[in-house]
Amino acid sequence: MSKKVIEIYQSGKGFKAISKAFYKCRKHGTVENLPRSGRQTKITPRAQRQLIQEVTKDPTTTSKELQASLASVKVSVHDSTIRKRLGKNGLHGRVPRRKPLLSKKNIKARLSFARKHLDDPQDFWENTLWTDETKI
Secondary structure (H helix, E strand, C coil), X not given: CHHHHHHHHHCCCCHHHHHHHHHHHHHHCCCCCCCCCCCCCCCCXXXXXXXXXXHHXXXXXXXXXXXXHHHCCCCCCCHHHHHHHHXXXXXXXXXXXXXXXXXXXXXXXXXXXXXXXXXXXXXXXXCCXXXXXXXX
């Protein structure tokens, strides 16, 4: 054992690396990397970067579309796996806020209404029967 320590030291390793290797050797009987518990991920780091890049470029991309794009790189995973992986990277599925669709005609009408009632706001409220700004 001491010969191995001297060999490792002469190969240029430091004291921390030597002690770590021999602690591992004493505990497991080998200095080789042991298999980890759990299933290995099907998505490679490269494929994961591709997913993140595609989603940041177009946030409305569905998980099914992403699944198809990964299939072209020969990585077959379920769409829920893609959503989980994106979620871990802080990219969650969100529904975008609905914006009112205003045509040029609507914009012009709103502007003319506002200009008409700009000087005398009482004129508009005289014809209003009752309001407390609640939906009934």
